Amino acid sequence: MFNSYGNIVRLTSFGESHGKGIGGVLDGFPAGIRIDMDFVQAELNRRRPGQSQLSTPRNEEDAVEFLSGIFDGRSTGSPIGFIVWNKNQQSADYDALKEVYRPSHADYTYQVKYGTRDYRGGGRASARETIARVVGGALAKLALRQLGIRITAFTSQVGAIKLEQEYTAYNLNLAESNPVRCPDPATAEEMAALIMQMKEKGDTIGGVITCVIKGCPIGLGQPVFGKLQAALAAGMMSINAAKAFEYGDGFKGLKLTGSEQNDVFYNNGGRIETHTNHSGGIQGGISNGQDIYFRVAFKPVATVLMEQHTVNADGIDTTLKARGRHDACVLPRAVPIVEAMAALTLLDYYLIDRTTQL
Amino acid sequence: MFNSYGNIVRLTSFGESHGKGIGGVLDGFPAGIRIDMDFVQAELNRRRPGQSQLSTPRNEEDAVEFLSGIFDGRSTGSPIGFIVWNKNQQSADYDALKEVYRPSHADYTYQVKYGTRDYRGGGRASARETIARVVGGALAKLALRQLGIRITAFTSQVGAIKLEQEYTAYNLNLAESNPVRCPDPATAEEMAALIMQMKEKGDTIGGVITCVIKGCPIGLGQPVFGKLQAALAAGMMSINAAKAFEYGDGFKGLKLTGSEQNDVFYNNGGRIETHTNHSGGIQGGISNGQDIYFRVAFKPVATVLMEQHTVNADGIDTTLKARGRHDACVLPRAVPIVEAMAALTLLDYYLIDRTTQL
Amino acid sequence: MFNSYGNIVRLTSFGESHGKGIGGVLDGFPAGIRIDMDFVQAELNRRRPGQSQLSTPRNEEDAVEFLSGIFDGRSTGSPIGFIVWNKNQQSADYDALKEVYRPSHADYTYQVKYGTRDYRGGGRASARETIARVVGGALAKLALRQLGIRITAFTSQVGAIKLEQEYTAYNLNLAESNPVRCPDPATAEEMAALIMQMKEKGDTIGGVITCVIKGCPIGLGQPVFGKLQAALAAGMMSINAAKAFEYGDGFKGLKLTGSEQNDVFYNNGGRIETHTNHSGGIQGGISNGQDIYFRVAFKPVATVLMEQHTVNADGIDTTLKARGRHDACVLPRAVPIVEAMAALTLLDYYLIDRTTQL
């Protein structure tokens, strides 16, 4: 529990926004996987601030240093420790927060729960913690690649602007062609305009990330409490600012009846497949070989550059106006985080499935 | 993993739809809790089939037999074993399914994963498994009651018919006054009519259950991977037929900007509270003392009494028409299951929180 | 934690000595294993009381009833629930214990820890709980048999009477030929005589069980905290009355220097083996393909049929003379329990090892 994720492949995360760095330990990772350092760094770069004018001007380098578990370019089966050193913190920006609880942040709940908190930049509650997830997820992707499992996430909605069609209607390879990470360039431009508008106002906006997993073998998932969708939901809802998770038809499926929504089986040249995929690639908690897809909603960032009412540590009403460098919309940078949590979950479940039959 | 749920308070579930019974073991349950047997049975009765004309005509008695862990009417701190014996199975109804994979059921994925399956009534994949959750949840509620934590779920949507206002607009005590378990009697009647219409057609319909938790102390939740919303999402998404989870503003919040959605703190007579509750009672993964509320979408039951195309175990295309006794809509019976998973999660997290400070 | 054992293959145990029965749930057991019911019952019979004049005259039938997870004679991969109903309890024997703490029993520590206890026959602390282990272990043995892994335990010491040579000097198949379960018939008779002498005095005696595992593949064990010897030690030390664990040379090895104790490798017809086996088949926490062997010491049963001083629940000094039917020496009946814990551990570690490389 606490700061570890996964059963066989288990990521333990540590670090604070304005401490020495953000790190982690990936344990249970299979031995013998070639570690493509450039790929890991590229994944971190997809998450890093300052990568476009849409995101915060903090220009953090976020270079990963591996501490253990890799020898001669391959994983050894021993735990892979790593750290991304913090470099560009401006902790003085946060002195004002020592005694004030920012609305819709974790300041107040941490203070009550722990009796103390590192108030600089959100401390442990900062989304900077997701660096550990992206590094762990990048490693998981390297293993999944060998298994033919491919994970692609993209921004499908920002505020009220959204992709109107199913993911199958788009060329998902285009997602990385624009800073919003939306596979439809026209929609991406609209989204970017909305984000810039928010940035100018000092306000923020949320949205939806869709994730598609292709090539997943049949059989992943533990069918009662460990259903594959339950594991994915837990992983996604553990990401900062995530407010909702749906897979397959999700909420939209409420408009259909059972006879309309069932995915009929057919024999596709010796392979049992389904014509439709309302199920989102999971039936009875177990992957059925079709595409797995799900959507995660993220609320607007809580830090707005506008004056807000709040209380201080003495319970006295006060006002607060955030300073510092913040994102007007986290969606573009959250895309690799969603992929990372999916990758960690899939690799874990793949390995668990290996124990099903002798 | 597998068939256990929870960290400190851990429910392990066993049993199949047409085996000897459905049972479980609740371990880590606090010692000294008075076990109100009538309450546990009443909770099971809320889940049981045949309780109204809206549900399946199977009239299962579903009486729980406790096997251990209770002495002189109180929990002893030892594991509480229990079983609900199966009594009213008509396994012959399922002989036809031995060689055929029902669409959108777990038949095919189980067969591939395990190389075998108990095909009678869905076997382990049957929603009858949730009996174990309801018993475990009822016990958890007894402990939570001592702590002043109260959990209420209700049907808020069936097909396209839904409650139009927030939960605070309704008298939730009315939910149990009608067989749909909707707190608005007029809407409940519409929902009931839609369900009856589906039943007559042999079709099925899904919907949404909303759950509200009142009296939760500040501080529950493990702030990174074990965020309270992540644990609730995992619990809910592990329920058969659940397709989506959202808490607080969820998907709806995408229409708002950060400045509109933030929950401003104020001092309410010495207690720090928020004017609004877009956060759904959880900030930074930790309960903040406001109401926790979330919504779970359930797809229509996959078993429809209409002819459907599918394949058999040899991969040959065939058709199938379900027999047996099935629900046209699981929502009313899923209400206590949602509450049960919430209760198990809350009690577990309450006890975990006790270890935060010396 | 608490009442579950194992990681992938996990046994959850429940039940009290004088409650309805002793049961368990074996989760994560591989699918497709043929369940030989006669074998499981035979293992239980090896543990049962009343099987010879050496053990308690309680003649418990201890017949196992499986509740789930088996279909058409094979495991399905779903949790295997089971129970052995209690039948022959004489709870009135224990009324006197309600207010008195038996020396070296769990009465006092349970009372303080839980604030309550089932005082009848030791309740949850009774060695009758080990029934769940023997059933789970019997199932594990059925899986291990397919893998060529064979586990044999035997009584190697009772009081001061012990086998003087290494296990390799004896025909271990003879262990089951006498009620003491000692592979040397002459020593077995001495041990039996000592036990009968204790029984007549109303006193008790301890001893040592040696366990040998043959056919274990190379590679089982998680090399840091999950060393194979650490897992075996935890399993053995969790058995009631176990006081010590040693593997390989154990305490005896203290007489040797490093150069004397090292197990030199050689090439045995293409297979790398060791001439000696001081290591006990485990190096660096990982099985090396040689025999695994270890010894477990059990203290004398705490229940003696003699008057002892103690205190009652009010802290007042008093005396106590046990009634009831008790073993003068648990060793013979503990042999299958040691084997069961070894089997559960080995199967768990075998399955974990499957996740080491892709």
Next chain:
Amino acid sequence: MFNSYGNIVRLTSFGESHGKGIGGVLDGFPAGIRIDMDFVQAELNRRRPGQSQLSTPRNEEDAVEFLSGIFDGRSTGSPIGFIVWNKNQQSADYDALKEVYRPSHADYTYQVKYGTRDYRGGGRASARETIARVVGGALAKLALRQLGIRITAFTSQVGAIKLEQEYTAYNLNLAESNPVRCPDPATAEEMAALIMQMKEKGDTIGGVITCVIKGCPIGLGQPVFGKLQAALAAGMMSINAAKAFEYGDGFKGLKLTGSEQNDVFYNNGGRIETHTNHSGGIQGGISNGQDIYFRVAFKPVATVLMEQHTVNADGIDTTLKARGRHDACVLPRAVPIVEAMAALTLLDYYLIDRTTQL
């Protein structure tokens, strides 16, 4: 499993002997504990090589760098990451080991299990990994100190030289007064002479460490699989070179009958205590308030500076003579490691016990 230890308080360890360093993450550590950095470093110094002529001449600095989880001198409840950077490795010493399996080391088993290994200085299998345990244990001791729980280990046997009396006969404070860490100065000198004799020969010798825990509250321990002695045994047997564990009377108790070994209760001025302590402070798996004591046997170090037969990676018989800097006896340096594992176990079990009653 794998590289994590503990349930609530969980230490995850990483690092190799000749990699960048040895580190860890201590998760679930209570918030608000003042971190005495000097104490942590002093504990590391007790483990470090080169502290006396008895140990290896490697003079490693072993300074700990904390990476997270501490703010304003106190634990925050967030995971505490830390690392001890490797500084003084002479990896070239190990080039010869790339293709040769050292007898009674983990080289061969790692190679088979993982298909690869970091052969430099034992890699992950090096006892240098225990640095992470000592750091974690030092933090645990700081928390236990607040609870009045004190842990003291000492060398009680080296080869055949041993303390002849029970621990109660010695002034344990004297253990740290000599480099052997034996509380009897005269015996310590004999032990030191034996170790020096081994060192001169290039041979090695094992021994026993005794550990005593005072001030443990009544009630720690989970009574079935999680008995306190089972947890301690697992912790101790996970230490490199540990071969045996016994608590209370252990093997010695086999000479006594039940009536001789029982610990009779009496009322000691309102407190229920036992006259004797054969039980070693644990009854029914739960601490009873008396001293907890146990003994751990360590085999001689496998690395001897003498020529030994072995095989190489091609299975060809060869000889090997170790170079490098090694201990002739690990006992003195293992004392703080035993204490560390005891401290981690006790703190974990203390916090678990907090969840027993509401």
